[in-house]
Amino acid sequence: MTKPTTRAHSAVTWGLVSLALAVVAVLGGAALAPVFPGPLLKHPAPSPSAPAWLEPPSSAAPLKGATPLADSAPMPAAAALAGELDAKLGGGFGAAVLDGSTGQTLYSHAGTQAVAPASNLKLLTAAAVLTTLGPDATFRTRTVRGSAPGSVVLVAGGDVFLGNGESSPEAVVGRAGIVTLARQTAAALGPIQGQVTVQLDDTLFTGPSLNPAWASEDVTVGEIAPIDPIALNVARSQPGGTGPRPLDPAMAAASAFRDALAGALGPGVTVVDGMARGVAGGGAELASVTSAAVSDQIDYTLRESDNYAAEA
Known part of the structure; x- marks a missing residue:
């Protein structure tokens, strides 16, 4: 992960200063109201209205994968x-x-x-992340040489927005692509023959990967999944997908990398099936891909109200 730049710190600092000035202005206006009465301080009462997308639907959305009940079915x-x-x-x-x-x-x-929707708590998560890491921080996913000849270690760096294709500079989900990482790794390995093994180092996060407060039903339907320091498409099979998530997002991402590496290496090289977890040693770095900025990831998380992105 890259450290936030000075500009990021300045943006956060000025944001907090602006907020403080706004509060002072409001309190100051209230204090001065008796002293300076008149049209300047008279404002019409606001009449807020909910945006159209917050209004209740006029009809029920069609159920996907469910057989509609007959009109004669008994009502509960x-x-x-x-x-x-x-x-x-x-x-x-x-x-x-x-x-x-x-x-x-x-x-x-x-x-x-x-x-207030429970997902409003994501605003607190967003504020904490932006304050701690800064809006310009990014996450690197890299590969290094393993200790054994012909071994490659995929090192998770905290990016759960990895794409399952090539890197896409304009995307948030998929700014860093697993196929691009595999091709760069293959190029860095150079002309080799024989077998190549891939290991996964996902030791960046410690502790339980799933909050025990989550109900098992939420995991089953894909509201959440174990939180790992690497995942494809925010732990989805495709960007914007729905339904169940992989129960081992890190291993799913590593398996996709292994398959992409097998396709990127030339003839005469076999990538061994199976995957083992391990800890990257001091091997030389082969390749890396970098995520979208934290500010972009926060924007996605709040727009989509994605539980996995918020917890990761």
Whole structure:
């Protein structure tokens, strides 16, 4: 990972200064109101309106992979549904369940009250990352020579936005591409013959890879996955994909690199199947690719509200 530049520190510093000045201005205006009354301090009351994309949908979205129920299917009993949901849900929340055909409300728990989405906490994560690392920080994924002849070690550097193709300079997901890394590694190895083995060094992160507070159902459907210091497409099979995520994102990325390296090496070279984890020694660096800036990754994380990107 590269260190933030002076410009990054300046941007953060001026941002905090601007915020402080804004607070002072607001408090100062309130204090001066009795002293300087008049039109200057009179403002019309704001009348905010929600953007269109926040309005409730007029119809239910089609279910992917589910067989629609017949119109004659029985409707769940509201009391029974409430008993099931109340037993499983807890804490402060707002929820509503509507029948997709009739629009009838089957369950409501503070369903008409405006509540802050849990994902608003991602704003705190974003602020912490930008303050700690700086907006211009990046992450490097590299390869080094292993201790044994013909061995290559893929060293995870914290980039979970790796793409499964060539590097794309204009992209956020895929700014650094696993295929580009493999081709550069093959070129650095030079003309070789025989077998090549690939190891994965993903020791950058320590501790449990999955927060035990996550429900197993969330892992199953792909809301989250074990947090590793390397992953493809934010732990998805394709950029913008949905559904289950790999349960070992680091190994999935390493396997993709191994396959790409096998395609990049010339005839007479065999990349051994299988993958072992290890720790990179003092071997010479072969190649590296660099992620998009942290500011770009934060922008993606907040727009997509991606749990994996936020936790990684």
